[in-house]
Amino acid sequence: MSAFTVISHQELTGNASSVTFGSISGSYDHLCIKASARSDDVQYYDHFGIQFNSDTGSNYSNTNLFAFTTTPSSSSAATTQIQHLYGITAGSNLADTFGTATIWIPQYTNTANFKQVIGTGAAENNSTTDSQWAVSMIAGLWSDTSAITDIDLFPAQGLDDFIQYSTFTLYGVTGA
Amino acid sequence: MEAIATTYLEADAASITFSGITGTYEHLQLAGNARCTGTGTALFNWQIEFNGSAGTAYSAHSMQFYDTSIYAKRSTGTAFVTLNSQASGDGIQSTDYGLFIIDILDYANTNKNTTCQTTSGAALTQDAGTVRIAFGSGLWDNTAAVTQIKLTPSSGSMQRGSEFTLYGLKSS
Numbered sequence: 499m500s501a502f503t504v505i506s507h508q509e510l511t512g513n514a515s516s517v518t519f520g521s522i523s524g525s526y527d528h529l530c531i532k533a534s535a536r537s538d539d540v541q542y543y544d545h546f547g548i549q550f551n552s553d554t555g556s557n558y559s560n561t562n563l564f565a566f567t568t569t570p571s572s573s574s575a576a577t578t579q580i581q582h583l584y585g586i587t588a589g590s591n592l593a594d595t596f597g598t599a600t601i602w603i604p605q606y607t608n609t610a611n612f613k614q615v616i617g618t619g620a621a622e623n624n625s626t627t628d629s630q631w632a633v634s635m636i637a638g639l640w641s642d643t644s645a646i647t648d649i650d651l652f653p654a655q656g657l658d659d660f661i662q663y664s665t666f667t668l669y670g671v672t673g674a
Numbered sequence: 675m676e677a678i679a680t681t682y683l684e685a686d687a688a689s690i691t692f693s694g695i696t697g698t699y700e701h702l703q704l705a706g707n708a709r710c711t712g713t714g715t716a717l718f719n720w721q722i723e724f725n726g727s728a729g730t731a732y733s734a735h736s737m738q739f740y741d742t743s744i745y746a747k748r749s750t751g752t753a754f755v756t757l758n759s760q761a762s763g764d765g766i767q768s769t770d771y772g773l774f775i776i777d778i779l780d781y782a783n784t785n786k787n788t789t790c791q792t793t794s795g796a797a798l799t800q801d802a803g804t805v806r807i808a809f810g811s812g813l814w815d816n817t818a819a820v821t822q823i824k825l826t827p828s829s830g831s832m833q834r835g836s837e838f839t840l841y842g843l844k845s846s
Contacts, residue, residue, distance in 0.1 A: 620811030
């Protein structure tokens, strides 16, 4: 049976351009992040950027499935950053409404493989108008065999911030 | 992750309610394996209500795969969060129960409206044309801490054998 251990929890007391989980030990099998976040971008939703071990190079790929109209869409990109998980509400959204995201990083210490990410996110709103809400899923790849010891999360749509009360919980998951 | 409560239906029931939820946790997760007595071979909806508040303060959005089709659904101004089409009707093989996982993040934070993620599916032994898988979200436009969660099928009652477990995830 799997067990979730809290590695770190952060609730923002003010705006912040990013959130970092550092010095992650290799004690677990998998990592799981649960986030309840909103940015100050002047949009209805924003998307997560995710980087590992401070690698800002074009060493990431992602495939996305998302909807913000009645017709879902998909996209993919290579040699880029991991992003496009629409799990953040933004400044134009209903007040006090925060996005939801769950991000899994399985086998994050396995140095034989590149690192995979799978995530789900939603930017809820009290609107049925196209592009004022979003739901999405992402499969991401970091093309590096290093064990993950640091994770940076940031709003990736613009040069904006996570706002106060956004919360981020990093769990270590073990199972045997 | 800790189990807060499990409900297994020994008999059909109009709805189930988890109440008295404390603020001990950071996140909640509700997992269900259930069907309803709604008539026919359709997949009916689940309706999620928080804190006994009906009103019109709920919204929901989802993307769904139905047989070979894909589409998104959205609603607002409703009396519940709609979790679309994962409750097997009585015309579907009796052993086939739909399933769902609902994540309610930061549910006790009174600076936030309640938002949730929903992942659900129904793979059926027969009637392949009605199978669905969906990912979506829900909103309750209210900043109260969630202390009660009620689930109701959109048609008929919850059927005997349905099971639901509420988990809590801590932040320290």
